[in-house]
Amino acid sequence: MTKKISLDLANQTYYLHISSSAHLPIFSSVFAIDYFLQLLNRQASIELYGYCFFPHDLHLLLHSKLAPSHWLETCLLQYNQWHNDTSGDSGYLFDDGQTQQVLIQPKFLVKALRHVHNLPVARKLCSTSDQFLYSSYHDYSGKQHTQVKTAHILTMLSHHSGQRGKRFEDYMSSQRLVPHPHSQLDNNEFYLAYADASYITRAMADYGEDTGADIENDHQQLWQACLTALNHVTQLDQKTLMGISRHHNLPEAHYLLAWLFVKVAKGPLYFAAKRLSKDQTTLQLKINSLSLHHPKAYLRYIANFWQQSITA
Numbered sequence: 001m002t003k004k005i006s007l008d009l010a011n012q013t014y015y016l017h018i019s020s021s022a023h024l025p026i027f028s029s030v031f032a033i034d035y036f037l038q039l040l041n042r043q044a045s046i047e048l049y050g051y052c053f054f055p056h057d058l059h060l061l062l063h064s065k066l067a068p069s070h071w072l073e074t075c076l077l078q079y080n081q082w083h084n085d086t087s088g089d090s091g092y093l094f095d096d097g098q099t100q101q102v103l104i105q106p107k108f109l110v111k112a113l114r115h116v117h118n119l120p121v122a123r124k125l126c127s128t129s130d131q132f133l134y135s136s137y138h139d140y141s142g143k144q145h146t147q148v149k150t151a152h153i154l155t156m157l158s159h160h161s162g163q164r165g166k167r168f169e170d171y172m173s174s175q176r177l178v179p180h181p182h183s184q185l186d187n188n189e190f191y192l193a194y195a196d197a198s199y200i201t202r203a204m205a206d207y208g209e210d211t212g213a214d215i216e217n218d219h220q221q222l223w224q225a226c227l228t229a230l231n232h233v234t235q236l237d238q239k240t241l242m243g244i245s246r247h248h249n250l251p252e253a254h255y256l257l258a259w260l261f262v263k264v265a266k267g268p269l270y271f272a273a274k275r276l277s278k279d280q281t282t283l284q285l286k287i288n289s290l291s292l293h294h295p296k297a298y299l300r301y302i303a304n305f306w307q308q309s310i311t312a
Contacts, residue, residue, distance in 0.1 A: 004186065004188075004190060004191060004192045005190060005191050005192065006100075006101045006102075006191075006192045007101070007103040007191050007192060007193055007200070007203070007204075008067045008068060008069050008101070009067055009103065009203050009204070010064065010065060010066050010067050011063075011064075011065055012063070012064060012103050012104075012203060013049070013061070013062065013063045013064075013103070013104040013105075013106060013109060013112075014060075014061075014062060014063075014064055014068055014101055014102060014103055014104060015059070015060070015061050015100075015101075015102040015104050015112050015115075015116070015185050015194070016059070016060040016061075016062070016068070016072070016099070016100070016101055016102075017057065017058075017059055017099070017100040017102075018057060018058050018059075018060075018076070018094055018099050019056065019057045019094070019095045019098040019099065020055075020056045020057060020093055020094060020095060021091070021092055021093055021094055021095040022095075023056055024056075024091075024093055025055045025056060026053075026055065026056065026057070026058060026093055026094075027053060027055065028083070028086075028087055032083065032086075033053055033134060035079070035082060036053075036058075036079050037051075037146050037147070039075055039078055039079055040060075040062075040075065041146075041147045043071055043075060045064060045065040045066040045070070045071055046062045046063065046064050046065065046071070047062060047063040047149045047152075048060065048061075048062045048136075048147070048148050048149060049061045049062055049063065049109065049113065049136075049148065049149055049150075049152065049153060050062075050112075050113045050116045050117065050135075050136040050140075050148065050153075051116065051135060051136045051148070052116045052117065052119050052120065052132070052134065052135040052136070053134040053135070054119075054120075054123075054134075059116050059119060060116075061104070061109075061112055061113055061116050066218070068101055070218065073096075073266055074265070074266050076093075076094050077266070078307060078310070079093075080092055080093050080094070081304070081307045082307075085304075100186075100192065101192060102185045102186050102192045102193060102194055103191070103192065103193040103194070103195055103200070103203070104185065104193075104194050104195065105193070105194060105195035105196060105199045108194050108195070109152070109153055109156060110153055110156050110157060110171065111194075112185055112194060113153055114171060114172055115185055116135070116136075117129045117135055117136070117137045117172050118172065120132035120135070128173055129172050129173065130169075130172075130173075136148045136150075137172065140153075140154065140168050140172075141165065141168070141169065142165065154168060157171060188200060219267055219268065219271045222261065222265055222267050223261055223267065223271065223272070223275060225265070225309070225310065226257060226260045226261045226264075226265055226267070226306070227241055227242075227257065228309075229260065229302075229305060229306045229309050230253075230256065230257055230260055230302070232305070232309075233301070233302055233305055234250060234253065234256075236250060236253055240253050240254075241253050241254060241256075241257050242254055242257070242275070242276065243255075243276055252286070252290070252293065254276055255283075255286040255287060255290060256290065256294075256302070257272075257276075258272040258273075258276060258278075258283055258286070258287055259287045259290050259299075260302060260303075260306060262287060263287065264302070264303045264306050264307075265306065269283065269284060
């Protein structure tokens with residue numbers, strides 16, 4: 001099957017392959033790599049198990065407490081904004097259409113990590129994984145510390161702490177296990193998953209059961225953060241920003257708030273419509289028409305202020 005469904009479930013481990021757009025380099029320097037790792041480490045909903053960075057694509061292995069769709073795009077946008085601010089470039093770095101999100105069953109975690117670490121070998125950039133500088137291999141070998149959570153997978157390799165380092169190096173360097181450069185961790189017939197069919201069935205059955213309240217709370221926190229940011233920019237009180245009262249200088253302040261929440265902060269439209277007591281169709285039209293009533297520089301200023309407020 002050529003078209004597969006990408007699973008987007010909470011409390012699962014994922015392998016993410018993210019490509020650059022139009023062959024633009026994602027990282028301009030080692031400082032850019034450091035910043036991206038800092039962004040990942042700020043994501044409270046994930047635990048990073050491994051990574052491998054190339055100029056035009058990056059590979060991540062992580063556990064996500066929320067469905068990746070709730071944090072991944074926002075994280076990439078934050079990095080993109082930082083990249084544009086520091087380099088003077090414009091445009092979007094990542095090719096969303098080529099992003100691959102593969103669910104990994106826990107028992108295959110070690111094999112998935114080996115796949116990630118051996119990508120430079122498979123691409124003939126080096127002869128062994130330890131020679132490539134921009135991967136989490138060096139976290140597992142103890143030579144660097146980028147806040148990768150190594151304990152879980154090292155424990156899977158060996159129950160004896162004194163043997164884990166040697167066991168890791170032997171397992172990663174096993175030449176017969178190096179994957180083909182074009183191999184993918186998506187062996188399930190229908191879904192993008194490296195898992196048994198029974199595991200996927202159980203994961204799908206648990207979808208949304210325990211995370212509904214947490215997700216709604218996350219939306220509320222994001223909404224409040226947008227309110228606070230817009231209050232700083234416009235100096236208008238909460239009632240005006242919520243559309244309860246009107247201000248002659250900015251009568252559509254509540255639609256500006258919805259724009260900030262939906263377009264910039266990437267919150268769901270339904271939540272903004274509920275908070276403002278508007279139907280979704282009307283609110284979407286109002287959001288889309290904001291650029292006709294406000295200068296693009298003003299909207300860009302608000303968006304930049306928001307980005308700075310969440311990365312401060």
